[in-house]
Amino acid sequence: MQEHDMSWVRTEMALAQAAPRSQVGFGAWVRRNLFATPVDSVLTVLALLAIAWALPQILNWVFFDAVWTGADRTACLTTEQGGQLPVGWTGACWPFVSGRFGQFMFGRYPMDERWRVILTGIIFIALLAPLLIPRVPYKGLNAILFFVVFPFIAFYLLVGGFFGLSYVETPRWGGLMVTLVLSYVGIVVSLPLGILLAMGRRSKMPIVKLLSVVFIETVRGVPLVTVLFMASFMLPLFVPPGMSFDKLLRALIGVALFAAAYMAEVVRGGLQAIPKGQYEGADSLGLGYWQKMGFIIMPQALKLVIPGIVNTFIGMFKDTTLVLIISMFDLLGVVKQNISGDPTWATPQTAKTGYVFAAAIFWIFCFGMSRYSQFMERRLDTGHKR
Known part of the structure; x- marks a missing residue:
């Protein structure tokens, strides 16, 4: 048999080589994420121009043109308004935040x-x-x-x-303290209650399914303001004579039930996304209903709807500001109360500063929840490994 020339066959493994310079490093990241296509390039340039226009003004307002010390509103008034600062001074009035920081955090505690x-x-x-x-x-x-x-x-x-x-009676509570209490109770109660409602809506028992559907659609069909009014003014009508509910407790019940209705629909979407084979596989193992849901179905469903769950939490955290309509003062309510009801600090600069401070606090919490949800999505993404 004729022997073949094997000189072209490699007898040793090739040495590892570094990735091309065009594919690694900061420059490669910029090209891949910011200038990948002509449209991306145009949008990137427009975004950079917007940042270049807005960032100096934001920095000037927050830091360079801001007032950092003062005992009352005169520290943040322009000469035109009867104060000591030159006309056109538009910086933030941080003495207002530092002077009322305790109320912003604790209310009248x-x-x-x-x-x-x-x-x-x-x-x-x-x-x-x-x-x-x-x-x-x-x-x-x-x-x-x-x-x-x-x-x-x-x-x-x-x-x-x-x-x-x-x-310490709850009417004296306020500020960020009330915001966190409402959010914590709402999250802790709405998630398990929403899971039960989602399971009830998919139940084969007509009464359970009907009750779940009626509750979900009724609560989702009215705004949170209405729910809070009902919890605050109508809930006492359904309790025995002589029994009273604390106003904060009423708000907690209203917020939790409202969030649970939305949570139920989020979880139901996850349950519907589970393939039928998962249910059949659990049944073939002889698992009961609660074992099947607790060990097989629900963990997969919740993993799929992490963005929706966190989105509901974030919406609920921001909606806590609506308790102001039932005379409860959360962070935004206390800020607004000090702006409009305290003549010591009633100036346009303090109003802007107070609202910006409240917005920054809300953004920090919401951004933190969003980033953690993305971390959990990446960690639990076991279906498609790269």
């Missing part, structure tokens, strides 16, 4: 008792942080402490009246 709010916040962060970090062990115990034990601790610390703590 007694100053001598604010350590209780701070301690509650520290416990909240200490329990939440390890729950959010995937590598921290004992997640089950951590979840029990955060979702079951912590609400009782927070109640005893914030309300008082026990263990030598003075009682």
